[in-house]
Amino acid sequence: MKLATYLDGSRDGQLVVVSRDLSQAHFANGIATRLQQVLDDWAFMAPQLEELSISLNHGRCRHAFAFNPAQCMAPLPRAYGWTVPEDGGRRASDALLGPHAPLRLLADPVPCAARYAVLHGDVPRGIDALSARDAIRLLLLAAESPTHTAFAPVAVSPDELGAAWQNGRVMLPVLAMHNGRREGGTDKPEPGADFGRLLSDLAHPRALRAGSLVGATTAVLVPAMAAGDAVRFEVKDEAGHSIFGAIEQDVVLEGTATE
Incomplete structure (x- = not known):
């Protein structure tokens, strides 16, 4: 679903x-x-x-x-936590944006990284990686800059990915467009982190409660964005159908009025 x-x-x-x-x-x-x-x-x-x-x-x-x-917020606008274990650990969960919210920068240029994320249910302390996969409820696509995190409009259950969901990993590339041009990435992505392993590692010292987001390592990076730029991230299946919908953001400086 x-x-x-x-x-x-x-x-x-x-x-x-x-x-x-x-x-x-x-x-x-x-x-x-x-x-x-x-x-x-x-x-x-x-x-x-x-x-x-x-x-x-x-x-x-x-x-x-x-x-x-365009009417969407982030799928879970007020998550209890936002953690990227392989890229700096825990961070604040506020400022979770919808897919079309402007990306406001304090200065430019700045990078923007797209990554997969999961929403999980309750995860008991000491759980193993295989069992932790059963706690994964929904998969999401996120785009993260130094000031904001935005999400594609739709969160999907793992079964929606079919064979592209393997051993706790999403086996599809993230397509990045910067000002209309393809940016980085590959049509045959390297296998990312096992989300079951990430949850197991996080739950080693303490249990996790339902309603937190966990992100994987960067799937694709737009290295330098400036005011006036536009960025788009999307994931498509083998038939070319969009999985999560697209993140489409215009880049503006903080304090700039937008429609």
Whole structure:
């Protein structure tokens, strides 16, 4: 299934289920209004959301509407934590942006790194890597600069990746466009970190609670962005279909007005 969070004037937004082809969406408020509620009660709520997802993908939802990524916040706008174990450890979880929010810089140029991330359920202390994979709930695509972290509009369950999800790893390249030109990356990416191993290592000294984000190492890097630039990150399957939707950001200096 694919989930997103729509802007509604609140800090946590409104949970929606999104069709596999990212064309349609349906509010999930009959099941849950926020993604954190689902993470807290996954065993009960996830099957209901999966049923709604199946109905949506088969065109059986009367109240479906056209999905609009520009209306999306980060899938989990207020995560309890944001950790990249292989790239500096824990960091603040505020300033988690949606896919089309402007990337505001204090100075330029600065780099921007795209990476995969997971949202997990409760992870007990001392868990092994194989068991920790079972705690992975959703996969996300993030783009991180020194001042902000933005997320692609849709978080997906691992089964949505099919054979591209192998041994706790995402086996697809991240496509980066900087001012309309391909930036770095490869069509055959090196296997990234096993998210099960990352969760196991994090849970070695203490248990982890549901609602935290864990990121992998950089999948692709845009080394220098300046005001006036535009950046886009996206992941596509072998058939060319977008998995998470795209992160599309205009780069502006802090204090610059935007529409």
